[in-house]
Amino acid sequence: MARPSIGMVAGEPSGDLLAASVVEALHARAPQFALTGIGGPKMQAHGFEAWYPMQKLAVNGYADVLMHLPELLQIRRAVRERWLAERPAAFVGVDAPDFNFSLEHALRAGGIPTVHFIGPSLWAWRGERINKIREAVSRILVVFPFEEQIYRDAGVPVTYVGHPLARTIAHTPDRAAARARLGAASGARVLALMPGSRAGEVRHLAPRFLAAAKLLQIRDPALELWAPMANAEREREFLAHASAVGGLKNLHTIVGGSHDILAACDAVLVASGTATLEAALFKRPMVISYVLPRLSWWIMRRQAYLPWVGLPNILCRDTLVPELLQDDATPRALADAAWKALTDEAGARRLEARFGALHDDLVRDTPALASQAILEVAGHG
Known part of the structure; x- marks a missing residue:
């Protein structure tokens, strides 16, 4: 049988x-x-x-x-x-x-x-x-x-x-321990780059994220960039985009490892999706972005009901973190928003409190x- x-x-x-x-x-x-x-x-x-x-x-x-x-x-x-x-x-x-x-x-x-x-x-x-x-x-x-x-x-x-992630992510992430596991510098600013797990997402978002990171490293040459990749194929694609952008320093990719990177970072450039909720559960400031082919964007815009696409904003019913979508997702705009996320300490504390309450609701x-x-x-x- x-x-x-x-x-x-x-x-x-x-x-x-x-x-x-x-x-x-x-x-x-x-x-x-x-x-x-x-x-x-x-x-x-x-x-x-x-x-x-x-x-x-x-x-x-x-x-x-x-x-x-x-x-x-x-x-x-x-x-x-x-x-x-x-x-x-x-x-x-x-x-x-x-x-x-x-x-x-x-x-x-x-x-x-x-x-x-x-x-x-x-x-x-x-x-x-x-x-x-x-x-x-x-x-x-x-x-x-x-x-x-x-x-x-x-x-x-x-x-x-x-939400299963609310049980697996610690309520108070240990940034120092995560940086030690990664080998990230303890005193440097760390920006996580998360352009998505699909080939189309990486194709549309990685060049913008990497160009924004290059602009950020003009402001802070010691800025470390860490990017978790869904698999080896996405990693190869991402690194090809990094090579095309050129001039990036302190860029690290890891297949998997997203939770260590989210625990270690100061802020996140992230594709709209589940990763935005992960970033919120890690209590991290973030900039949410998404870019689609023109036809897909036109159809989705016509069917949208809410003023937000990012789960943290939707679940908290408030524009807590910026969303830069489609034509608004320029490298300069992404860099400016990410710099604020990296440097606004009072804003980071406010987000930590709101995201902590959200975490409690989902456990x-x-x-x-x-x-x-x-x-x-x-x-x-």
Whole structure:
């Protein structure tokens, strides 16, 4: 008799990070289940069996999706048919809503219970999605407290599980210890450069971030630059952009290592996304940026509901940190905003207090709550 299974799909490094502790908890609670599908190295470290490399799904913006659409459709068709044949006890889609919701809809229609972990930000844009979500999922797991009522009011079974990063990141990061681990100078200013984990993000943001860093090193020649990279391919691309900019000093890249760098730094230049929440949980001043192909930007601007794109601003309902998007994301503007983030000590203390309160709001035993909900949907709760 085949071993019972739970299918999962995580499509990018942030999803891999968020799902890893849940995979670990599922194996601890229900070791009889194989966990299979699409996931990254952090999930695999806890026994997840990956059928496809996670990078296949890591595209950003409508233009990149269109470019990779045939391969994405082929992968989704292949996993759908395999799961419809193998009949897992449940399927869990981890973020990646454009890929996962269609997959969840097909699997649920085929009699397989479905869970979506991390509700999409429909409260920021594309609110009409909630009708599709109601059809696609047996239960949705949300990571922000205000989301629970939104889904409950829409008739979608929902469980608030807290944000897994809030448990794994210390409330008071040890900057000195992190700098010692990295080998960063104890007295130097340190700027983290986080242009994203997708190839398109690095292509659009890295040249701007690096040009801004070059301007900053005119103001402070001792400024250290540290950039965590999602994988070796992103690192090669980033370093190629650094070479094209030229003249940068004290530039360090690490594959992985984002938490050490966030703990060690004084400020962050960061792509909009999960990394902005990580920076907030580390209580660091930041400048949020994002640049998309023109078509993608035009579509997203027409669908936006909120005045912010960065999670720290959205969750605190306030413009706590600057957002420089699309044409506003010039090297000079990024450098000026980053210099203020690096040098405004009173502002850093105010952010630390606001981000500390946010951290408290998001702490729950996420792996336990999420794994229990998944097993309930799978009929083993």
